[in-house]
Amino acid sequence: MKLLAMDTSNQAVSVALLDDQQILGEMTVNIRQTHSQTLLPMVDQLLKQTQTAIETIDRFVVAEGPGSYTGLRIAVTTAKSFAWTLNKPLVGISSLALLAANIVDTTALIVPLFDARRANVFTGVYQWQSGSLQTVVADQHVSIETLLARLQLLAEPVYFVGNDVAHFKEELQAALGSNAHFVGANHNLPHASVLGKLGLLAEPVADIHRFGPVYLRKTEAEVNWAKTHDERGTESYVEQV
Amino acid sequence: MSKKRELILAFESSCDETSVAVIEDGHRILSNIIATQIKSHQRFGGVVPEVASRHHVEQITFCTQAALEEAGVTYTDLTAVAVTYGPGLVGALLIGVTAAKAIAYAHHLPLIPINHMAGHIYAARFVKPLEYPLLALLVSGGHTELVLMAAAGEFEIIGDTRDDAAGEAYDKIGRVLGVPYPAGKEIDRLAHLGQDTFDFPRAMLKEENLDFSFSGLKSAFINTVHHADQIGETLNRENLAASFQASVVEVLTEKTMRAARQLDVHQLVVAGGVAANQGLREELAEAIKASGLDLDLIVPPLRLCGDNGAMIGAAAHIELKKETFANLTLNAVPGLDFPYRA
Ligand SMILES: [Zn+2]
Numbered sequence: 001m002k003l004l005a006m007d008t009s010n011q012a013v014s015v016a017l018l019d020d021q022q023i024l025g026e027m028t029v030n031i032r033q034t035h036s037q038t039l040l041p042m043v044d045q046l047l048k049q050t051q052t053a054i055e056t057i058d059r060f061v062v063a064e065g066p067g068s069y070t071g072l073r074i075a076v077t078t079a080k081s082f083a084w085t086l087n088k089p090l091v092g093i094s095s096l097a098l099l100a101a102n103i104v105d106t107t108a109l110i111v112p113l114f115d116a117r118r119a120n121v122f123t124g125v126y127q128w129q130s131g132s133l134q135t136v137v138a139d140q141h142v143s144i145e146t147l148l149a150r151l152q153l154l155a156e157p158v159y160f161v162g163n164d165v166a167h168f169k170e171e172l173q174a175a176l177g178s179n180a181h182f183v184g185a186n187h188n189l190p191h192a193s194v195l196g197k198l199g200l201l202a203e204p205v206a207d208i209h210r211f212g213p214v215y216l217r218k219t220e221a222e223v224n225w226a227k228t229h230d231e232r233g234t235e236s237y238v239e240q241v
Numbered sequence: 242m243s244k245k246r247e248l249i250l251a252f253e254s255s256c257d258e259t260s261v262a263v264i265e266d267g268h269r270i271l272s273n274i275i276a277t278q279i280k281s282h283q284r285f286g287g288v289v290p291e292v293a294s295r296h297h298v299e300q301i302t303f304c305t306q307a308a309l310e311e312a313g314v315t316y317t318d319l320t321a322v323a324v325t326y327g328p329g330l331v332g333a334l335l336i337g338v339t340a341a342k343a344i345a346y347a348h349h350l351p352l353i354p355i356n357h358m359a360g361h362i363y364a365a366r367f368v369k370p371l372e373y374p375l376l377a378l379l380v381s382g383g384h385t386e387l388v389l390m391a392a393a394g395e396f397e398i399i400g401d402t403r404d405d406a407a408g409e410a411y412d413k414i415g416r417v418l419g420v421p422y423p424a425g426k427e428i429d430r431l432a433h434l435g436q437d438t439f440d441f442p443r444a445m446l447k448e449e450n451l452d453f454s455f456s457g458l459k460s461a462f463i464n465t466v467h468h469a470d471q472i473g474e475t476l477n478r479e480n481l482a483a484s485f486q487a488s489v490v491e492v493l494t495e496k497t498m499r500a501a502r503q504l505d506v507h508q509l510v511v512a513g514g515v516a517a518n519q520g521l522r523e524e525l526a527e528a529i530k531a532s533g534l535d536l537d538l539i540v541p542p543l544r545l546c547g548d549n550g551a552m553i554g555a556a557a558h559i560e561l562k563k564e565t566f567a568n569l570t571l572n573a574v575p576g577l578d579f580p581y582r583a
Contacts, residue, residue, distance in 0.1 A: 077340055
């Protein structure tokens with residue numbers, strides 16, 4: 001089965017083509033960039049270099065979030081459009097899981113995190129159990145303080161993963177001491193080949209039309225509105241006219 | 242063998258409508274699916290960009306499928322894919338641009354980038370063939386411009402707003418009157434029930450240029466209402482709406498007629514969301530009649546005045562002939578504008 005995997009959830013853009021477990025090609029660019037200008041040319045180059053026609057892709061895999069809202073929407077919209085228009089299955093994988101899966105050969109807890117600003121992070125807790133990556137604590141938007149308090153309670157070794165870990169390194173070390181482990185640059189970067197491997201095993205989405213990013217946060221406008229309004233009973237905010 | 246039909250699949254997502262259309266030869270609408278988010282943004286009293294972007298992702302393939310099905314065509318029938326790439330909300334534009342790029346790429350179709358405002362003007366093509374040079378009055382929530390088209394696909398701004406767009410002024414005074422967003426239609430209705438009794442200023446009417454300004458009118462309106470509130474007086478809403486609309490319409494009509502007299506044009510296209518305004522349509526028609534000019538007023542039907550994919554497909558027909566194609570790096574350009582006349 002040929003899989004095309006793509007991730008634009010943070011600064012890096014990564015695309016990979018796999019034939020089952022075999023990586024046929026992978027490309028990752030980690031500069032400040034406009035994902036809408038970078039992603040499709042990278043996909044095109046990857047397909048050309050691997051002499052692959054897009055029609056022969058059997059499954060599209062995308063990092064579905066959390067992450068930067070605008071960034072997420074580029075890969076999600078691209079993958080969703082490809083899968084729908086070519087009538088192929090689509091798989092969405094947590095952007096945090098794909099970073100966690102960079103860390104192999106350990107059964108310790110793995111904590112990928114993205115800086116969500118104002119001392120908050122997007123994070124989850126993962127662990128390899130009998131060769132498969134399991135979610136121990138679901139992805140969430142949480143204050144760094146709360147995350148640290150929970151990890152202190154666990155009192156276990158933890159591997160922190162992701163480029164944003166550097167923003168919190170001192171706090172993590174101060175809170176967890178020798179239980180806090182950090183990884184090298186290559187492991188902090190998202191790799192679409194890892195995403196592809198996770199996507200090979202995952203269940204495709206049931207309804208491609210309804211698929212969208214997993215933001216893990218409502219917009220500020222919606223949060224404020226919900227304080228004074230009851231949303232129950234509202235059928236739909238969007239209607240065909 | 243019969244000539245292959247020219248079929249364009251056109252995307253529009255610049256603000257709060259997700260729309261996909263299939264257009265034949267630039268002037269036949271085979272489908273024009275519009276999913277509007279008005280109900281969503283009414284919660285907030287205006288369009289919230291992040292909310293708009295999220296809705297577009299949920300709608301984009303739905304609308305595309307509906308457009309293809311309603312038109313009864315498949316990808317092999319298509320000649321090209323077209324998409325609005327600006328102006329508009331960047332996050333919203335990006336969804337249409339990204340989906341259009343992916344679909345064009347997947348089916349090896351050329352991709353045509355379209356200026357949203359050109360689309361609004363080309364909505365008139367569904368009424369009748371356009372003749373150049375042509376004058377267009379573009380009025381929407383974001384724009385108030387007089388545009389001269391010397392030829393098909395050529396646009397030059399000859400008059401512009403110095404501050405607020407006309408549609409923006411409607412929404413702002415709508416808030417003061419307690420009219421829910423978007424306010425234009427309701428104020429237009431109220432205006433028809435009232436009289437111009439407040440005599441609000443007609444900004445820049447005496448100046449020679451073709452530019453507009455609506456912030457002074459907006460301030461005068463708000464001050465009048467606030468002053469009345471302070472002294473416990475209740476003003477007649479119909480008369481307030483009528484007075485506001487009379488000022489907007491008079492300035493738009495005067496400047497447009499001034500431009501028409503200066504230029505050798507025989508068609509006047511009124512385009513954009515505010516083109517739906519009955520007061521504006523009536524006054525322009527009367528002014529043309531009174532002027533004795535040989536000027537044909539073209540206003541697209543209501544459904545084509547708002548944002549829609551059909552108008553993008555109509556504009557794309559011209560760009561296809563000119564072979565204006567985008568490559569895979571196409572990005573959204575939120576501040577895209579026509580050039581100003583030198
Ligand atoms: Zn518009």
